[in-house]
Amino acid sequence: MIYNMPKKKQIVSDLSTEEKIKEAARKVFTEKGYAAARTRDIAEEAGINLALLNYYFRSKEKLFDEIMLEKMQQLFGVMFPIVSDETLPLENKIDLIVQNYIDMLIKNPNLPLFVLNEIRNPSKTFDKNFPISKMLKNTSLVNQIKEARPDLNPVHFLLNILGMTIFPFIAKPIFGHVGLITEKEFTSLLNERKKLIPVWIKAILKSK
Amino acid sequence: MIYNMPKKKQIVSDLSTEEKIKEAARKVFTEKGYAAARTRDIAEEAGINLALLNYYFRSKEKLFDEIMLEKMQQLFGVMFPIVSDETLPLENKIDLIVQNYIDMLIKNPNLPLFVLNEIRNPSKTFDKNFPISKMLKNTSLVNQIKEARPDLNPVHFLLNILGMTIFPFIAKPIFGHVGLITEKEFTSLLNERKKLIPVWIKAILKSK
């Protein structure tokens, strides 16, 4: 019986080989970025051979494109259903966006820095009509903001919500390096912000 | 006479060779990041030979370290004198920080993404006592925030000010790719924010 017990290293091993490679690629690419990531690292992380990686994905870039698409959907997907909901009042939308983002980003802290950094490279392929473009058109959220503050460009408020919510994760490396805040303190700060940011945004919407 | 006229390519050529290389390195490193930047690109951009780059700076990493230090000082240097000023009232500090940052970042749009991204790499050398660490100690600004809002961690407000100010530059690549906002619109939005963010921050400080 003991011979059938999975070894510790095999926790993840019931995944298909393809999925093991993707899982490793997610880790290595998001940690190091495309240019600094080596296919050897990914293969080792996946517990397989380098040749096998190319057997499944043909090239580093093809593998990267799959992960990148996935990560972009993960980052932008949080907003999309909320933004376009026609029935939800503005205040509830704000609550949900902030809470969902912070919850998701606590689990994927370096997602924003990864995506926003790699997206600069024009060689990578993106859909011109990705969520963000739709977000800035006549979605329910934007219309609600326009109604609340017809005097200002609604983009200001999107930048405020996302800036307050996402920026801590982008600035995290600094705090880390400086060693001024522990992982625990950082997380509890973020949990406070889940409730505080919506309050602040509503104050801003009414300001002056 | 015409023979002494500088050619177009020579606009920058009265700089010393060392400075030409650094100027090229600033451009290439901030655009592509350390890993994706090639010393050949830098040499070409500087209009000199690859060997000469190594003659002046011994290695890619040494050259990078000089640029990185410079860029960190540029990014964090904006805050430092304002934050520690003992005489300036809180409201004026907020005005100055936001305005100075936006003015500087309009001239160096990809500075934040570059620094915040490269700073993750622990191999690079940083002073453990860099501005940020001092900012979070008992600087004048932090004490003023504590006085205004003793009920909340002052870090929240630093994250709000910096998030609202810096995030637009980090998110810029998205808007660019999506092609929803022109360079001009983006700049005019930022100029609006110079006046708006301080108003919002003050509203937040008083909220609830």
Added chain:
DNA sequence: GTCTATAACCTGATAGAC
């Protein structure tokens, strides 16, 4: 499907002539 061995290429760095 998975491996070992190796090809093909790229990049940082140096030797040496001028």
Added chain:
DNA sequence: GTCTATCAGGTTATAGAC
């Protein structure tokens, strides 16, 4: 100081055995 030519090492990708 500046160049050309080249080396040494590393990285992606493939050929071919099992």
